[in-house]
Amino acid sequence: MSGNEERTFIAIKPDGVQRGLIGEIIKRFEQKGFKLAAMKLIQADEDLLRQHYCDLKDQPFFHRLVRFMSSGPVVAMVWEGFDVIKTGRIMLGETNPTDSKPGTIRGDFCIQVVRNIIHGSDSLESANTEINLWFKPEEICDYTKCQDSWLNG
Numbered sequence: 193m194s195g196n197e198e199r200t201f202i203a204i205k206p207d208g209v210q211r212g213l214i215g216e217i218i219k220r221f222e223q224k225g226f227k228l229a230a231m232k233l234i235q236a237d238e239d240l241l242r243q244h245y246c247d248l249k250d251q252p253f254f255h256r257l258v259r260f261m262s263s264g265p266v267v268a269m270v271w272e273g274f275d276v277i278k279t280g281r282i283m284l285g286e287t288n289p290t291d292s293k294p295g296t297i298r299g300d301f302c303i304q305v306v307r308n309i310i311h312g313s314d315s316l317e318s319a320n321t322e323i324n325l326w327f328k329p330e331e332i333c334d335y336t337k338c339q340d341s342w343l344n345g
């Protein structure tokens with residue numbers, strides 16, 4: 193990874209997978225110019241999801257959220273690029289699809305907060321924690337893409 197780049201953890205939730213939106217979501221990150229560093233389709237167990245959402249453990253919807261996230265496979269990914277954590281969150285839209293603008297992933301493809309199709313890290317700290325939780329270091333690829341020099345000034 194070059195000096196001014198960072199990585200974020202993005203996951204297509206079970207509803208996004210079931211609704212056939214994997215390609216559409218990957219397309220948006222790819223065409224924006226971000227680089228895919230890791231990806232796997234995974235049936236997450238509840239322990240992993242409880243850790244992933246540990247900040248929300250006191251929320252009334254926590255158990256429902258963990259059940260929903262383990263109800264089918266998710267696509268776990270690491271995306272890399274300049275300011276990818278903040279930009280990724282903007283591409284996702286707001287937590288509640290009702291508040292998400294058209295043009296964002298949640299704004300374009302979903303209507304309810306409990307089925308909002310995608311997860312994205314919200315800070316450098318959470319990105320590092322989530323990447324380490326979902327991926328082993330050897331599953332993350334460090335490589336140069338021929339487009340890199342055409343994207344970065």
Ligand code: IDP
Binds near residue numbers: 253286287307308312
């Ligand atoms: P985020 O996914 O935009 O970061 P968080 O507040 O971290 O939003 O919440 C994690 C996930 O928990 C949301 O994406 C959504 O699936 C679910 N969630 C958040 N708020 C509610 C709620 O009020 N009711 C039910 N589910 C919720």
Ligand code: MG
Binds near residue numbers: 314
């Ligand atoms: Mg969050």
